[in-house]
Amino acid sequence: MKKKKWLLLFSGGITTVVFVILGFIAIAAIVIGLETMSSSCDSDSSGDTTTASAGGAGGSWTQSGTEANKTAKELFDYWTGKGMSGAQAAGIVGNVAGVEDTSLELHKQESGGSGQGLYQFTPDSKYTNNPKSDQSWSVQNQSDVVIALEPGTVKSFFNQTKSSSPSETAERWMTLYERPGIPHLEMRQAAAEKAYTIFGGASIAAKDSILGDASGTAATGSASDAETLGCSTSGDTSSSGAWGWPFKAIKSKQDVMNGSPLDSQHYGMTSYDRGGGNHYHDGWDFQQATWGGQNVVAVHDGTVYKVAYSSDGRDWHVDVKSDDGWYETYQEGFLSKSDLAVKEGDKVKVGDKIGTLTGTHLHLGVSKTEIEKAQNSWNKDDGTWKNPLDIISGGGSSDSSSPK
Ligand SMILES: [Zn+2]
Structure with a gap:
């Protein structure tokens, strides 16, 4: 739970940047326009003759x-075709x-x-290492790889937004x-509404069976999908043993590893001195930086028994007891x-909203010891605290002590 100064500075800096940019969308638009222009000389086989696009x-x-x-039309047709x-x-x-x-160039590294x-x-x-990749960078093949990489995500998106507006999707x-x-x-929303209008989206309804087939066949060899299937994040089940990720955007352990590049954030023995x-x-x-502004959701069913502010570094925290x-x-x-x-007193199920991530980071802790008592072991690798990633991805069955 103890925080390291440079990490706070890093996170604070990112937070500031986020808010500044959110506050000045117009400036952001100009920046993106400049980025597009500055990289328009990249070699590219698409034959795109346009110079800049906001x-x-x-x-x-x-x-x-x-x-x-x-x-853009090809991209639109690919997904309606699915x-x-x-x-x-x-x-x-x-x-x-x-x-x-x-600029919709098929294969270009965006500047910056x-x-x-x-x-x-x-x-x-x-893209290039995916088994589905034919290295063509075609619209169709890039999209095929997206499905191969994250079939669970594509399917969730499809199921959740079948009757949503372009802005919502x-x-x-x-x-x-x-x-x-x-x-x-x-x-993103303005462009979605525009695409919907110019490509005649209003006349195209979702067709369940086709996408089901597409996701099914694309699922081969995807480890992340297997992890997704092994971990209930649906939030609508009553199975009390299920575990889920604290952000709905997370589908697998790999997503967390990708999103947390700093060793200091991991559970267990880390490379840096957290004090003393x-x-x-x-x-x-x-x-x-990765999950800011998103909903923090329950990772396990239980009862909220404490909502408090603690000045020991925990700040505002929510403690949940599971059956x-x-x-x-x-x-x-x-x-x-x-x-x-x-x-306090609320019952939560996996996927229910706990709050919104506004601080520098969410610290998630899991233990079989009551939280206040477990705090005594905040700096001791004595088995009191478990690795949340192992517990969540293992459905709680893993009860091993931390890695050395
Ligand atoms: Zn922490």
């Missing part, structure tokens, strides 16, 4: 006859054309970013698939009580 709904892709427009509604396909196009790859292609595969080997695709550090949600020579971390930190002997604590992620969605 993010949101104002890019050259909205003008018929341009290469970018053809690519059974998605016009609004769902528009939501995906909106994410790509609005923010991720505003490390991602490649329409979906900003990061690193690009995520744009937000859902952003949350489920893109999981950006900085959202630019308005630009202590290198032990009694939980797992989920960073603001099967587990305790869960959600700490440090909430700047104020108003960021919390629960009160």
Whole structure:
């Protein structure tokens, strides 16, 4: 639970950047426009002759006859061809054309970013090394790889947004698939609405069976999907033994590892001194930079027995007692009580909202010892605290002590 100064500075800096950019969307639009222009000289086989395109709904892709427009339409047709509604396909196009790859060049590294292609595969080997990849960077093949990489995500998106508006689907695709550090949600939504209009989305309804087949066949060899299936995050079941991730955007252990590159955030013996020579971390930190602004949701069914502010470094925290002997604590992620969605006595199920991540990070701790008592072992690797990732991905069956 103890925080290290540089980590706070790092997280605080990111937070500040997020808020500044959110506050000045106009500036953000200019920045993205500049990025597009500055990298327009990249070699690329798409034959795109356009020079610059603003993010949101104002890019050259909205003008018929341009290469970018053809690519956007192809992208839209791919997803409706998989059974998605016009609004769902528009939501995906909106994410790509609005923010991720505003010039819709098929294979280009965005300036300042490390991602490649329409979906900003990061690193690009995520695309090139996938068994489904034919290395063509075509619209169809990049999209095939998206399904192969995250069949569970695609299916969730489809099931959750079958009758949603383009703005809603744009937000859902952003949350489920893109999981950006900085959202630019308005630009994704504006582009989605534009795509919906110019590509005639209103006349295309979702077709269940087709996407079901597509997801099913694409699931081969996806470890992350297997993990997804092994972990109930649906939130609508009453099975008390289930475990889920604290953010709905997380589908697998790998997503967490990708999102938490700093060793200091991991559970167990870490590489840095957390104070007084202590290198032990009694939980797992989920960073603001990756999950900020998103809902923190219950990882296990139980009863909220404590909502309090503690000045020992836990800040606002929510402690939950589960019927099967587990305790869960959600700490440090909430700047104020108003960021919390629960009160003492509330019963929560996996996936129910605990609050919104406004602090530098969420510290998640799990133990079979009551939380206040377990606090005594915050700096001791004595088996009191378990590795949340092991417990969640193992469905709680793993009761091993921390890795050495
Ligand atoms: Zn922590």
